[in-house]
Every structure is written in C-alpha cells, then in structure tokens.
Amino acid sequence: MAQVAAKSPATTADGFNARILWPDMIKTPDNKWVCTCKEIVDRLGTDPRVAGELKRRMEKCLMYFYVMKKQLKLFDHTYTAACILFFRYWFAFGLPPALTDCIHLSQALLVTACKTVENNRPIDVYVKGTCEFLLRDIPTSRGRQNIEKLRWELRDKLVAYEKQILCQMGFDLNLHNPKELIEEIFSGFFRYNRDFQMSEEFTKVFPKIIQDARNFIIQAGTQPVSLLCDGFTFTALSLVFCGLQYKKNLDPSFKFPKNFFTARFPFKVTAQLFVELLTDYRVLEENFFDLKSNKGGKLQVSLEEMKGLLDEDPPGDGVPVSDYSTYVYEDIKDGVVREELLKHIEVRVNELIERTIAQSETADKRAVDDLSSAGNPTKKQKK
CATH class of the missing domain: 1.10.472.10 (Cyclin-like)
Structure with a gap:
C-alpha cells in the first residue's frame, strides 16, 4: 500500500518524510509496576x-x-x-x-x-x-x-x-524516578514561569520542604515504596509528608496553596489517597526492613489532618489530568519566558564562568609550581 507523505517540515520536495523512519520521539516499553x-x-x-x-x-x-x-x-x-x-x-x-x-x-x-x-x-x-x-x-x-x-x-x-x-524486563527503563522528577517539577524554569504568583510566606518556607522531600525520597527508596505508587505520586507523597512534619513541628497554620498538587502532578489528588499511601508505607516498614530511616508512627495520619494540609478541588469529570510528563509541550513551545528566568540564567552562567576561570588559574599555578620544583630539587642536608 502506498504511503501518503505527511505535510511537515521533514517532508522533502520529492515526498520523502524522514520522520517515518526516525520519529521525533521514540517511545520505549512501559509496563505496569504499581502494586497493592x-x-x-x-x-x-x-x-x-x-x-x-x-x-x-x-x-x-x-x-x-x-x-x-x-x-x-x-x-x-x-x-x-x-x-x-x-x-x-x-x-x-x-x-x-x-x-x-x-x-x-x-x-x-x-x-x-x-x-x-x-x-x-x-x-x-x-x-x-x-x-x-x-x-x-x-x-x-x-x-x-x-x-x-x-x-x-x-x-x-x-x-x-x-x-x-x-x-x-523487556527493556523497560522508564523509571519515573522521583528524585529526578522533584528536581524537574520544581526547577528554575517552573519556579520563575509557573510559581511566581505564590505567596511570599509560602515561598520562604517551601525550599525547606523541598529539601526534606529530597531526603524522604532517598530514605524511602530502601523500602519497596516504588512498587506502591508511580514516580509522580511518590514525589507528591514526599512533599505531603514533609509538609505535615513542618505543620506539626514548626507552623500549625501551614497549608499548601490552592490546587498546588493538581496544577503540578498528572493524577487526581485527594486527601484520602495520601492517607492510604502513608498507611501502606507503614505496613511495608513493619513487614520489610528495620532501618534507622524508618518513619514509624509519623506515617499514621488522620483524614482530618490531611484535609487541613491540602486545599484541592474535589476530582470530577471537568478536572483535566495531564499525561505523565513534567513539561507540557503546549505551554512551552512558543519559547516565551519571564524576564526573571533570563536574569536567573545569566547569574548562573556568570557564576559558572567565574568558577571555571578560577579553577583554571589554580591548575595553571599548580603546574608552574610543579615544574619549578622539578627544575630546582632541594638538596637533602645531612643531620
């Protein structure tokens, strides 16, 4: 059967479309790894x-x-x-x-x-x-x-x-690694283009919660929590747990902004979901490994406590859920970004240049000193 050449920039005047043989995006196998x-x-x-x-x-x-x-x-x-x-x-x-x-x-x-x-x-x-x-x-x-x-x-x-x-494993290497996801979802790009409207009070607190969530992900990786939920849910769970600890220990009035998780994660967010996941996490701890990093009683959370932390609209048919991708192509394809992001990138690039120059100068100085020492060996004096 003759194949109709698609009208795209990849199609030549003769009708050859390179993307038929080498597509824009290669999809690797993706199996179901979430269990009860x-x-x-x-x-x-x-x-x-x-x-x-x-x-x-x-x-x-x-x-x-x-x-x-x-x-x-x-x-x-x-x-x-x-x-x-x-x-x-x-x-x-x-x-x-x-x-x-x-x-x-x-x-x-x-x-x-x-x-x-x-x-x-x-x-x-x-x-x-x-x-x-x-x-x-x-x-x-x-x-x-x-x-x-x-x-x-x-x-x-x-x-x-x-x-x-x-x-x-059928070459299934789609890990949905929560440690990578948390860095992507809250990277500088999103911090300056998506999160700039968050309250100043929350902006001051959130970096601590992010850091605690990173540690949570690393520690929770030693229990089979990665089989309990996918990477996006795991990442959200780490933020919820660390938000709960911040609320209990430092600020009883703390609460995530309106629809914070719905706007950032591709699944329907409910307080009941996180309560059940934390309960299951505790069951896994009790049945698997007795480690110093275990959370123990901290994983026991009531539904009322969880509702006091989250402010999400109830999931319904009208609530859109994006696919499992950190970057929504439709939102970034125009390449338009805020001035704050460009300034942030400029500062980071200048810091990198200065650090590279300093390291290069140090290496050059060390090389000169080594040559000098080799050319003028010190004579050993007899005691």
Whole structure:
C-alpha cells in the first residue's frame, strides 16, 4: 500500500518524510509496576524462615547500592534508580538463593541504573568496588590470593546478568524516578514561569520542604515504596509528608496553596489517597526492613489532618489530568519566558564562568609550581 507523505517540515520536495523512519520521539516499553500493599507483602511468602532469609539478602543488596554510591561518588538519583530497578526485579522474578549471586545481580542492576541516568563509570571501577564489597562484607570461601580470579568472574557475571535483566524486563527503563522528577517539577524554569504568583510566606518556607522531600525520597527508596505508587505520586507523597512534619513541628497554620498538587502532578489528588499511601508505607516498614530511616508512627495520619494540609478541588469529570510528563509541550513551545528566568540564567552562567576561570588559574599555578620544583630539587642536608 502506498504511503501518503505527511505535510511537515521533514517532508522533502520529492515526498520523502524522514520522520517515518526516525520519529521525533521514540517511545520505549512501559509496563505496569504499581502494586497493592498486600501484593507486595505477599511476595515475601508465607514461611517466616524463608521470608527472613530473603529479607536478609535484600537488605545486603541495598547496602551494596549505598556503599557503591559512596565509593563511586554517584548521584542521589542514581542510587534511587538502582533501588527502583532492584525492587521491580525482585517482585517480578525473585532473587537468586545464594547471597553472592544476589550481589552479582545487584551489580548489573547498578550498572543499568547508572547508564539509564547517564551517570556511568568504567567497568573496572564497578568490578573493583564489588570485589572489595564481597571480600569485606560477605563471608566467602575464597582467599585473598584469588582476588584476580574473582574480578574476572565479576566481569563475566556483569555482562551475563546485564543482558538477562534487559531481556527479562523487556527493556523497560522508564523509571519515573522521583528524585529526578522533584528536581524537574520544581526547577528554575517552573519556579520563575509557573510559581511566581505564590505567596511570599509560602515561598520562604517551601525550599525547606523541598529539601526534606529530597531526603524522604532517598530514605524511602530502601523500602519497596516504588512498587506502591508511580514516580509522580511518590514525589507528591514526599512533599505531603514533609509538609505535615513542618505543620506539626514548626507552623500549625501551614497549608499548601490552592490546587498546588493538581496544577503540578498528572493524577487526581485527594486527601484520602495520601492517607492510604502513608498507611501502606507503614505496613511495608513493619513487614520489610528495620532501618534507622524508618518513619514509624509519623506515617499514621488522620483524614482530618490531611484535609487541613491540602486545599484541592474535589476530582470530577471537568478536572483535566495531564499525561505523565513534567513539561507540557503546549505551554512551552512558543519559547516565551519571564524576564526573571533570563536574569536567573545569566547569574548562573556568570557564576559558572567565574568558577571555571578560577579553577583554571589554580591548575595553571599548580603546574608552574610543579615544574619549578622539578627544575630546582632541594638538596637533602645531612643531620
């Protein structure tokens, strides 16, 4: 069947449309990864002994992610991406019975997360860090004289598990990472083009809530909360929880502005939804990991408390819900922005230029000093 050439800037005079072969936007597979609290807890099984052993292996894998994040100096959103992939894989396919194989799997999940968020490292760096973790934190029959053999095994396992993960998950790397989403939704672009009409009082308070929400997302990533809700709901939940803590501890009169969440998040917002999510979060804490970062009783919130924090119109047929994207194309396609954003960008660019020049001058001075020292070595004096 002949294909009619679409009238677009990509269509040539001869009728060839390049976008048919290479579209403007490539859509990757996107599976459903949201489960009920009961489904997540039931995945542990009914045997307490088996469940306990499984949770110990899971906790060791999460510790591996944390250690590697520190050692490789990875971004926070890389760590949360690794945790999201880990819980998705565990829920869908389970974990290997041997702890060492779980670490092999976790290494591949970490590498996949690093590549997904463009925070990658050379393969030797992953292998070296994983080797040190295995020898230090996991009892093994290998002696330290077999380190080189272990490194080659880790490299081979990494390649095999990485391929296995991508195939099993159907190349679904749409993580909806809440740590990335919170930075995008409240970036400078939106702060100066969308949020400029917020009250001065709220504008002063909100940066603290944002920072607390970032910490909440990182800490909550160690429990399977990412299976309980999608990334946008997770991000909103972090703001709601931190807003509640601010209201309880610092300002009893605090309240989010009118339709704050409806205007920024692509789902129907209700007080009941957040109460249920916090309740489910507490159930997950009680059934999974006993960590210092657990929220415990703070997750127990009444519907009245939640209604006192939110000011959202009740969802109805007339309330539009955008698709799952932080940038609404129709709102930004004209390229028109407020003067405040342009000034903000100019200030940031000038700061970056000054910092780069200062670093360059420091490096040049250090190089000159090194050459001077090499040309005039100090003679050692006899004592």
